[in-house]
Amino acid sequence: xxxxxxxxxxxxxxxxxxxxxxxxxxxxxxxxxxxxxxxxxxxxxxxxxxxxxxxxxxxxxxxxxxxxxxxxxxxxxxxxxxxxxxxxxxxxxxxxxxxxxxxxxxxxxxxxxxxxxxxxxxxxxxxxxxxxxxxxxxxxxxxxxxxxxxxxxxxxxxxxxxxxxxxxxxxxxxxxxxxxxxxxxxxxxxxxxxxxxxxxxxxxxxxxxx
Amino acid sequence: xxxxxxxxxxxxxxxxxxxxxxxxxxxxxxxxxxxxxxxxxxxxxxxxxxxxxxxxxxxxxxxxxxxxxxxxxxxxxxxxxxxxxx
Numbered sequence: 646x647x648x649x650x651x652x653x654x655x656x657x658x659x660x661x662x663x664x665x666x667x668x669x670x671x672x673x674x675x676x677x678x679x680x681x682x683x684x685x686x687x688x689x690x691x692x693x694x695x696x697x698x699x700x701x702x703x704x705x706x707x708x709x710x711x712x713x714x715x716x717x718x719x720x721x722x723x724x725x726x727x728x729x730x731x732x733x734x735x736x737x738x739x740x741x742x743x744x745x746x747x748x749x750x751x752x753x754x755x756x757x758x759x760x761x762x763x764x765x766x767x768x769x770x771x772x773x774x775x776x777x778x779x780x781x782x783x784x785x786x787x788x789x790x791x792x793x794x795x796x797x798x799x800x801x802x803x804x805x806x807x808x809x810x811x812x813x814x815x816x817x818x819x820x821x822x823x824x825x826x827x828x829x830x831x832x833x834x835x836x837x838x839x840x841x842x843x844x845x846x847x848x849x850x851x852x853x854x855x
Numbered sequence: 856x857x858x859x860x861x862x863x864x865x866x867x868x869x870x871x872x873x874x875x876x877x878x879x880x881x882x883x884x885x886x887x888x889x890x891x892x893x894x895x896x897x898x899x900x901x902x903x904x905x906x907x908x909x910x911x912x913x914x915x916x917x918x919x920x921x922x923x924x925x926x927x928x929x930x931x932x933x934x935x936x937x938x939x940x941x
Contacts, residue, residue, distance in 0.1 A: 724886060779861055
């Protein structure tokens with residue numbers, strides 16, 4: 646049986662190998678205006694990091710909104726991502742664009758948040774109202790907010806690893822390669838985990854919809 | 856409808872949901888204030904303060920020992936004798 650190592654996701658640090666910021670590779674992938682801020686922030690310049698926060702905070706906000714629907718928790722998660730990023734800045738070598746690096750930290754932060762909240766690995770059944778809303782499906786399209794709330798609620802029934810892989814693939818529309826990059830898992834692991842998660846979801850939904 | 860199809864449909868609608876706008880700059884600034892590198896710490900001041908504390912401790916220890924019975928074991932006896940025979 647192929648098991649996904651927890652440690653890959655638990656680590657807040659991002660692998661440090663790769664070219665230095667300001668190198669050709671980084672220049673191609675990160676907006677030039679941000680390169681100076683990244684370099685300065687790495688040296689501990691708080692004002693430069695402030696500029697990075699300003700630039701990326703709405704993107705991170707959108708990502709963390711998949712991990713919680715609570716406004717207060719959401720804001721705390723966004724803060725947590727940037728503080729973790731500041732701690733890991735020395736490890737950023739420009740191997741990937743800064744935004745990808747930051748998204749990876751965000752994914753790990755969100756995953757840890759789920760793990761802290763829900764350590765149970767049992768499937769929690771859907772309630773009748775959720776089943777009815779799922780059954781209505783395409784016929785009665787809900788508002789985007791309602792659909793997001795429902796999706797969040799359905800995925801919350803799954804254990805954190807299953808929930809994460811489905812969130813990345815379906816909600817974020819990440820490819821297998823992107824999901825692997827976000828989680829630190831291999832692509833094979835992502836596929837296996839996604840397959841298992843879909844089976845559990847099928848059991849969860851179809852078991853109730855019959 | 857299969858579970859996967861349901862998930863795809865729900866997710867496509869959910870993606871249109873707008874996240875709340877946040878501005879966490881002030882909170883992040885506060886959060887990282889304690890994490891700034893050594894340049895924010897006045898090391899000469901910290902070293903000077905520590906050295907002063909150590910010096911004060913040494914002086915106190917030496918002076919305490921100098922006037923202790925250990926240093927002059929007969930002192931108490933002499934003082935008692937002087938009290939009895941002025």
